[in-house]
Amino acid sequence: MLVPVRCFTCGGLIADKYGEYSNRVKAGEDPAKVMDSLGVKRYCCRRMFISTVETIYQIIPYYEALRRRMSEVQTEIE
Numbered sequence: 001m002l003v004p005v006r007c008f009t010c011g012g013l014i015a016d017k018y019g020e021y022s023n024r025v026k027a028g029e030d031p032a033k034v035m036d037s038l039g040v041k042r043y044c045c046r047r048m049f050i051s052t053v054e055t056i057y058q059i060i061p062y063y064e065a066l067r068r069r070m071s072e073v074q075t076e077i078e
């Protein structure tokens, strides 16, 4: 799932900051310091960053397998 555009609790805009947060944390920076530097102060917004799981990379293999199986079935029919 993509990161929500706004915080569920306060409605603060968070999606514009998530890309930079994600890149900097992957580069090895401390997540708390990255959120502080991005101006994410409220704990409701901070939990949005911490708890977001990008499930798209877990879902993509199933769609690839489904497409592969559909093409196999299509060739069996022909």
Ligand SMILES: [Zn+2]
Pocket (backbone or CB within 6 Å): 007, 008, 009, 010, 011, 012, 042, 043, 044, 045, 046
């Ligand atoms: Zn919030």
